[in-house]
Amino acid sequence: MLGFPLPIDQLKRLEALLDEAEALLRPYGLFYADNLLTVGRMIGFLEDPSFRNALMSADPTRTFSVMAWRIHVLCWAATLGLKQPGDLVECGVLEGFSMDAVARYIDLEQTGRGLFLYDLFDGAGGVGRGVALPQHDSDLAWRVEQRFKQYSRAKVVAGFVPDSFQIAVPEQICFLHIDLNDADAETAALDSLWDRLSPGAAIVYDDFGWRSHAAQHAAATRAMAERGVSILELPTGQGLAIKP
Numbered sequence: 416m417l418g419f420p421l422p423i424d425q426l427k428r429l430e431a432l433l434d435e436a437e438a439l440l441r442p443y444g445l446f447y448a449d450n451l452l453t454v455g456r457m458i459g460f461l462e463d464p465s466f467r468n469a470l471m472s473a474d475p476t477r478t479f480s481v482m483a484w485r486i487h488v489l490c491w492a493a494t495l496g497l498k499q500p501g502d503l504v505e506c507g508v509l510e511g512f513s514m515d516a517v518a519r520y521i522d523l524e525q526t527g528r529g530l531f532l533y534d535l536f537d538g539a540g541g542v543g544r545g546v547a548l549p550q551h552d553s554d555l556a557w558r559v560e561q562r563f564k565q566y567s568r569a570k571v572v573a574g575f576v577p578d579s580f581q582i583a584v585p586e587q588i589c590f591l592h593i594d595l596n597d598a599d600a601e602t603a604a605l606d607s608l609w610d611r612l613s614p615g616a617a618i619v620y621d622d623f624g625w626r627s628h629a630a631q632h633a634a635a636t637r638a639m640a641e642r643g644v645s646i647l648e649l650p651t652g653q654g655l656a657i658k659p
């Protein structure tokens with residue numbers, strides 16, 4: 416659903432118009448999904464068979480595939496991170512769709528790297544901290560375990576970030592995806608993991624550029640500025656930074 420503060424009937428009308436425009440203008444590079452509308456772009460990642468395979472295998476029901484451009488950014492950042500030593504980390508996993516697509520794209524098993532997945536996985540979805548989502552049921556942790564059991568070095572860590580880093584944490588990190596929907600927890604995650612990030616590691620904030628997540632934008636900007644790093648705001652709503 417579009418993130419404009421409009422009455423629901425006007426939002427629905429706007430969405431219908433954009434759907435119609437997309438059908439008409441797709442041959443001219445129109446992309447419309449995930450609150451992102453572009454015209455005349457290459458959108459080359461959707462033509463990449465490795466990317467398409469990863470996306471479709473991770474999301475056979477196409478529930479999450481609207482996030483294709485965001486996933487493309489994650490795949491690119493993880494590939495960059497793999498040039499440095501360390502494991503991959505995601506803080507805020509939910510169903511694990513994003514990192515499943517990334518793991519398939521980079522062929523995680525073949526890289527020999529670890530993948531650490533941190534989430535509360537509680538039925539309430541971290542109410543009072545993050546935002547409860549429909550996927551937060553009592554089977555969520557089990558579903559994520561099943562999803563990643565094909566990878567010998569994937570570790571699903573249930574618990575409150577940053578406290579759950581006590582359970583398991585990589586020595587070195589080459590890629591960090593922060594998606595906790597909670598400014599304080601995201602700052603605490605960065606504080607805890609910063610020294611473990613290899614120079615050249617890629618850090619992606621999922622919600623950095625979303626108006627609905629302004630507190631996270633302010634917290635991430637401040638936390639990175641303290642370390643002399645600026646975050647690149649991407650049209651997808653993500654923020655990208657590289658550990659110096």
Ligand SMILES: C[S@@+](CC[C@H](N)C(=O)[O-])C[C@H]1O[C@@H](n2cnc3c(N)ncnc32)[C@H](O)[C@@H]1O
Pocket residue numbers: 506507508509510511512513514533534535536537540541544545546574575576577594595596597600
């Ligand atoms: C937006 S979802 C993550 C989506 C996922 N990265 C994806 O791409 O599909 C945010 C998740 O953060 C988790 N969360 C929020 N605060 C947390 C905390 N302090 N510790 C651990 N998990 C937390 C919630 O349980 C929720 O599943």
